Amino acid sequence: MKTAALYARVSTDMQKEEGTIKSQLFELRQQISRDGHTLTKEYVDDGWSGGRMDRPALDQLRQDVRANVFDMIYFHAADRIARDIEYQRIIIAELLKYGKQIVINGKEYEQTPEGKMMLTMLGLFAEYEKAKFAERSVRGRRHKVRQGIPATGGNVPYGYALVSKTDNKPQHIIVNEERAAVVRWIYEIYANTEIGINELTRQMQISQALPSHGGRWSRSTVHFILTNTAYYGEIHYYTVRRVPATGSRPRHVKFKTVERDPSEQMTISVPSIVSRELWNKVQAKLERNKRVYRNAPRKYLLSGLVQCARDGKSYTGYTQLWEPGGAARYSHYQCNHNRKMHEAGYSLEKDRCTNKSIVASRIEVGVWLAVVNEILNPARLKTHIELLRTRTRERDDEYRKKLKGIERELRRNQEQKQRLLDLYTDGNKARDMFERKMLNLDEEERGLRQKQVELANTITLVPDPSHIRKSIAVYCGKLSERVSRIVDFAGKRQFLLDVLDSIIFDDDALLIRGFVPLGIQDSGQERARRARDSMRCPVGELI
Numbered sequence: 001m002k003t004a005a006l007y008a009r010v011s012t013d014m015q016k017e018e019g020t021i022k023s024q025l026f027e028l029r030q031q032i033s034r035d036g037h038t039l040t041k042e043y044v045d046d047g048w049s050g051g052r053m054d055r056p057a058l059d060q061l062r063q064d065v066r067a068n069v070f071d072m073i074y075f076h077a078a079d080r081i082a083r084d085i086e087y088q089r090i091i092i093a094e095l096l097k098y099g100k101q102i103v104i105n106g107k108e109y110e111q112t113p114e115g116k117m118m119l120t121m122l123g124l125f126a127e128y129e130k131a132k133f134a135e136r137s138v139r140g141r142r143h144k145v146r147q148g149i150p151a152t153g154g155n156v157p158y159g160y161a162l163v164s165k166t167d168n169k170p171q172h173i174i175v176n177e178e179r180a181a182v183v184r185w186i187y188e189i190y191a192n193t194e195i196g197i198n199e200l201t202r203q204m205q206i207s208q209a210l211p212s213h214g215g216r217w218s219r220s221t222v223h224f225i226l227t228n229t230a231y232y233g234e235i236h237y238y239t240v241r242r243v244p245a246t247g248s249r250p251r252h253v254k255f256k257t258v259e260r261d262p263s264e265q266m267t268i269s270v271p272s273i274v275s276r277e278l279w280n281k282v283q284a285k286l287e288r289n290k291r292v293y294r295n296a297p298r299k300y301l302l303s304g305l306v307q308c309a310r311d312g313k314s315y316t317g318y319t320q321l322w323e324p325g326g327a328a329r330y331s332h333y334q335c336n337h338n339r340k341m342h343e344a345g346y347s348l349e350k351d352r353c354t355n356k357s358i359v360a361s362r363i364e365v366g367v368w369l370a371v372v373n374e375i376l377n378p379a380r381l382k383t384h385i386e387l388l389r390t391r392t393r394e395r396d397d398e399y400r401k402k403l404k405g406i407e408r409e410l411r412r413n414q415e416q417k418q419r420l421l422d423l424y425t426d427g428n429k430a431r432d433m434f435e436r437k438m439l440n441l442d443e444e445e446r447g448l449r450q451k452q453v454e455l456a457n458t459i460t461l462v463p464d465p466s467h468i469r470k471s472i473a474v475y476c477g478k479l480s481e482r483v484s485r486i487v488d489f490a491g492k493r494q495f496l497l498d499v500l501d502s503i504i505f506d507d508d509a510l511l512i513r514g515f516v517p518l519g520i521q522d523s524g525q526e527r528a529r530r531a532r533d534s535m536r537c538p539v540g541e542l543i
């Protein structure tokens, strides 16, 4: 009679498939008593996966194997030891090393080629079971979908919520109204404006809404929302299948997806968030944009407007392909000084402009947002203009003094002319003398008047505050209205050309100069003059 121990294991989620721990224990105890041995210890891992080696009871067993706790050890099946054949071998080898006898499924395991063979067979059987289980869970998923129950794996698309299964209702999906509103907004904007996915993503990032995973909105999340069929009310399952990839491909790509036969595909209905029409419109636009942007050369929104702060040359856009013939490309604005030198084929370090080049989308979005936020915002604009007024007041005061001097000179000139004319008509002056003197005075007057106009133009025209307020309100109102009507690149560019004078770029700052007509009346008829406004905005703040 020998001392015997037993080891039993089931994992939590497979109680049904594996039987309960009780049935295993019952059977092993029976085997031990039938074989006429004494049961000395039971090792039980209840709720532990066979995929891992660090199970409490198994650990204890491996420790006890060094002491004399038992002579024999009973397992219900090889896959109870471990699911993996390699792991099974390790444990078996350990047990054999300490001279233990092993009984698997009622049969004694012998250290013979046949014994090894038998274990391998048992192991393979366990693998086979595993594969069968995977198939069963796919079948379970299919079964669910066939009944119209979403097989979500716990995740639902953004804008929906999952209601767990209850006694009288299966698991189902409902609309999360707050998030559904965000989805609708994304669809409306993409379908009805010229805002693309990148800009849309940026808008989402500065909005209050968070993506379902928390964190930051990404381009792919927005794209996923725009293409998800759930939003018009259908979730499609089994639309594609993974097959081994063939042909030329990057080494890490092992699979590719192919469309499944329609007969294999399944669809379930969920509450819709957008209309099918709107969804289709978005798909058409996605298709179009894919085509357009792949082929069209990149257009530069700010070409001709950006100037280098260091040498006054203009910054021009240029595009580089990520790789020859590839689709990915880099677009930058670069100081023309360097480009010209590059084209001419020489490039002396000391002659090169040290000003950086800047990623096109960064500066374009930055300038656009600055213009929309600063110029279309009456309060901000008023602050800018008041600042400008304080800055120029001293200089203007000096000009005004000069202007007064010129006015005095002009009055004197007029008086002299009058006196001359009086003398002549009284017959006290010879005609030729009179004409010569008069010509001189006329010339003097012309000179003075020209100076007067020049000075008047240099002085910043600052009407009284109430007039400024009115002008700004009219101006901002008109521009806002215009911005809301902009639908394409050309409109956006024309708008910037009309509103901006120049953008001066230096390493860390953009100086955006624009025109704000302060003299305009409500009628919009009179445009006295344009005062120049400038705004200094660090790039980092803009973008």
Ligand SMILES: [Zn+2]
Residues within 6 Å of the ligand: 308, 309, 310, 311, 312, 313, 335, 336, 337, 353, 354, 355
């Ligand atoms: Zn430069």
